[in-house]
Amino acid sequence: MKEDSIFITDDNGKEVEMKILLTFEANEKKYVVVYEENNEDELYSFVYDDDGNLYQIETDEELQMVNEVVGAYEEEK
Numbered sequence: 001m002k003e004d005s006i007f008i009t010d011d012n013g014k015e016v017e018m019k020i021l022l023t024f025e026a027n028e029k030k031y032v033v034v035y036e037e038n039n040e041d042e043l044y045s046f047v048y049d050d051d052g053n054l055y056q057i058e059t060d061e062e063l064q065m066v067n068e069v070v071g072a073y074e075e076e077k
Contacts, residue, residue: 004019005017005018005019005020005037006018006032006034006052008034008054016036017037018034018035018036018044019034019035019036020032020033020034021033021034021035021043021070021073022069022070022073023048024069026065026069027062029047030048030049031045031047031048031057031066031069032045032046032048032054033045033066033069033070034046043070045057045063045070
C-alpha cells in the first residue's frame with residue numbers, strides 16, 4: 001500500500017477516509033496502521049494482502065507485536 005489514505009466501510013456502512021500512519025511486514029504478513037484525520041489518538045491496525053484487502057488481526061500476540069512496532073515508530077518521531 002503506497003497511498004497516504006484509504007477508505008474503510010464502518011459498521012454502519014458509511015465509508016470513512018483513514019490516513020495511513022505506517023505499513024510494515026512481519027511474520028510473512030503485511031500490516032497497516034491507520035487513523036481518522038481528525039482523531040490521531042485512536043489507531044486501527046489491519047493485515048492487508050497484495051490486492052489491498054484488509055483483514056482483522058487474529059491474535060492477541062499479533063496485536064501486541066503491532067503495538068510494539070507503533071510504539072517504536074512513535075518514539076522515533
